[in-house]
Amino acid sequence: MCGRYASSRRPEDLVEEFEIDKVEVKETLQPDYNVAPTKQVYAVVERSPGEDAEGAAPERQLRTLRWGLVPFWAKDPGIGSKMINARMETVHEKPAYRRAFSSRRCLLPADGYYEWYPTEQRTKAGKPLKQPFFIHPADGAVMAMAGLYEIWRDPTREEDDPLRFLWTCTVLTTSAEDSVGHIHDRMPLLVEPDRYAAWLDPSSSDVDQLKRLLVPAAPGRLEAFPVSTEVNNVRNNGPELVEPLTTEPATGAS
Secondary structure, eight states, X not given: OOOOEEEOOOHHHHHHHTTOSEEEOSSOOOOEEEEOTTSEEEEEEEEOTTTSSTTOOOEEEEEEEEESOOOTTOSOGXXXXXXXXXXXXXXTTOTTTHHHHHHOEEEEEESEEEEEEEEEEEOTTXXXXXXXXXXXXXXXXXXXEEEEEEEEEOTTSXXXXXXXXXXXXXXXXXXXXXXXXXXOSEEEOBOOGGGHHHHHOTTOOOHXXXXXXXXXXXXXXXXXXXXXXXXXXXXXXXXXXXXXXXXXXXXXXX
């Protein structure tokens, strides 16, 4: 699964990287090295004609969404904190995700993500201590995590209230490839640049075709190293969180 990640790219960098047509960002996000559920994150979406303006051409947009998908039918937006990930194997079947998978797919830019590996050391309660690892592209490129987004309408707000609509997202996950699978058995699905357009296209809804666009990272593309346990606390933030430890922890991993 993916429960924390890092995202430090500036909007102008993302505009160039993802060939954005329109920036729909009302407030620029600060570099975040400890992105956690319910935080605002950058997302790349494509909006079809008629969704925003009748007759408008499709455009690729950069937006800020809240991490943790709230289905359009939800009575309470609090459900989103439990829906930060969606399993690729069943996403097209689950009521919470199937509409979004059909037409509301997105890309979630990231520097990398964190996973925790149970070590041989024990807590006072006898449970394994967990060592955080930062997993990122070995070449330093931006990761485009496959995601879904939804727009939830708050029935308690007036029609002209700018906060009436809540935009939220989730990360798609799959079985981890071998080089990082010893740390955790799940990982975010990535979208390669030559497949951005096909993945974002809201007019495409063929399940098998969409799933063929997504494959685990190629062996050797991702690099993993242990980082400070400071990342365990969401209040901690800064580039030091993604710096490798100077000494290898006793994890038992190989």
